[in-house]
Amino acid sequence: MMTIVFALEFESAGFRARLEPRLCVSVWTLGVMGRRSAPALQNLLARHRPALVVSAGFSGALREGMPVGTIVLGGNFTDPHLLNSLPLPAGILVGKVVTADHILETPSAKAEFAARSGGALAADLESAHLHQVCLSAGVPMLSIRCISDSFAQSIAIPGSVLMDPETGRANPQAIFQYLFRHPGKAPDFARLVRDAKTAQSALANALKSLLPALLQPETRLSHF
Secondary structure, eight states, X not given: OEXXXXXXXXXXXXXXXXXXXXXXXXXEEOSOOGGGHHHHHHHHHHHOOOSEEEEEEEEEESSTTOOTTOEEEEGGGSOHHHHHHOOOOTTEEEEOEEEOSSOOOSHHHHHHHHHTTTSOSEEESSHHHHHHHHHHHTOOEXXXXXXXXXXXXXXSSOHHHHBOTTTOOBOHHHHHHHHHHOGGGHXXXXXXXXXXXXXXXXXXXXXXXXXXXXXXXXXXXXXX
């Protein structure tokens, strides 16, 4: 069986709603982000060993010209056999994804990170950690990320306020208090919510379009 792994519930919700029960696909939502995702995945792999792990989630763009909803296949975190043989739907970019240790909240932070990323297309918080777990377990991985904030876009609310750093869940009380103190940020926050929903839908659609090829025996079983 193939397993699609998300760090956060919101990232997975769109795909879960579209997943057909008849398909041999399981969905794991780790409920944590960043480095905490590694032991969470490790514990799951100790009990269940899928033929393939698809790491899916949101990321920030590290280049201009990548609007919200752009899909990136992280070539550096994807099994080489899959990378070379998987037919990709039109519009999916293939390139390097890098993992940051915190949310890149401003264009200047993204530019600085991009300058030392070796030409990466996107930055996330989990791929490197999950990839190391899969390598250690001998389970092949495919990395697919959806741009949720463009290169020139600032995050409306500091990441430490927006989400609980332990669980990655939204913190409504902290968000309300922040917006009450900074009412001028309300339109930017509304845009952030819209962009997150756009990314959620785009990621779900991309995964659904990839499933037929990923579930083909000639794509998976002969190598894995």
